[in-house]
Amino acid sequence: MVRLKDKVAIVTGAGSGFGEGIARRFAVEGAKVILADINDQQGRRVMEAIAKAGGEAHYVHADVSIASEVAAMVGAAAKRFGGLDVLVNNAGVPQRNGPMLAVDEATFDRIFAVNVKSIYLAAIHAVPALERRGGGAIINMASTAGLRPRPGLVWYNGSKGAVISLTKAMAIELAAKKIRVNALCPVAGDTPMLGDFMGGDTPENRARFIASIPLGRLSTPADLANAALYLASDEGAFITGVALEVDGGRCI
Numbered sequence: 629m630v631r632l633k634d635k636v637a638i639v640t641g642a643g644s645g646f647g648e649g650i651a652r653r654f655a656v657e658g659a660k661v662i663l664a665d666i667n668d669q670q671g672r673r674v675m676e677a678i679a680k681a682g683g684e685a686h687y688v689h690a691d692v693s694i695a696s697e698v699a700a701m702v703g704a705a706a707k708r709f710g711g712l713d714v715l716v717n718n719a720g721v722p723q724r725n726g727p728m729l730a731v732d733e734a735t736f737d738r739i740f741a742v743n744v745k746s747i748y749l750a751a752i753h754a755v756p757a758l759e760r761r762g763g764g765a766i767i768n769m770a771s772t773a774g775l776r777p778r779p780g781l782v783w784y785n786g787s788k789g790a791v792i793s794l795t796k797a798m799a800i801e802l803a804a805k806k807i808r809v810n811a812l813c814p815v816a817g818d819t820p821m822l823g824d825f826m827g828g829d830t831p832e833n834r835a836r837f838i839a840s841i842p843l844g845r846l847s848t849p850a851d852l853a854n855a856a857l858y859l860a861s862d863e864g865a866f867i868t869g870v871a872l873e874v875d876g877g878r879c880i
Contacts, residue, residue: 631861633658636709641719643670645819649849650856655683660709664690664701692719692746702753712757714860718769723784725827743787763806765860768795770811776879792871799869808868810859815875817847842877
């Protein structure tokens with residue numbers, strides 16, 4: 629069964645990590661995918677890989693913290709594929725693990741612009757597009773950091789806590805439009821952000837971090853892709869407002 633047949637999806641941060649995994653899986657499941665990223669080389673690499681595998685994807689350069697670029701991203705879905713059914717707000721930036729007072733204002737602003745303001749900007753442009761298709765699904769990438777915050781990542785924790793609260797409020801307000809809104813809360817994965825979260829990617833830091841995850845490993849792009857697929861597909865038709873922990877038991 630092809631679970632996203634005839635659906636059009638946008639995946640932000642699709643050039644690597646969780647976003648790449650989600651975009652590739654959506655394409656395998658029949659979706660036409662707009663890949664958005666700020667790394668053109670990586671974004672085009674994913675687009676070519678999807679095409680080579682027989683899927684349909686189109687890359688768009690988009691900084692999700694800039695309104696005009698988000699508008700162009702959503703416009704590309706309509707122009708290229710005829711509309712929009714699924715939006716995955718995956719793009720995010722980390723905070724390097726360290727004292728909260730050592731984070732400069734520019735870094736704080738960037739964390740909240742990319743991790744939080746992006747959801748506002750995407751909603752402004754994507755909700756009308758989803759409404760024109762009779763509804764759809766929005767999936768926001770939160771984190772276990774928003775549910776069980778730890779020292780060393782204070783401002784990042786706050787940004788992901790905001791994502792979870794926004795997700796629940798959006799779910800209530802958009803339900804009448806048949807738009808479902810859910811969040812994914814992964815534990816750290818083996819992605820380009822991992823070193824920042826752990827304060828350096830060393831065997832010792834990895835071992836210490838993995839020891840805190842009951843199932844004994846980091847998350848993978850496939851883990852997040854499977855969860856996103858469920859929430860985006862008709863199988864998740866009655867699911868809205870959840871913050872789904874994809875964390876191997878980390879938050880227990």
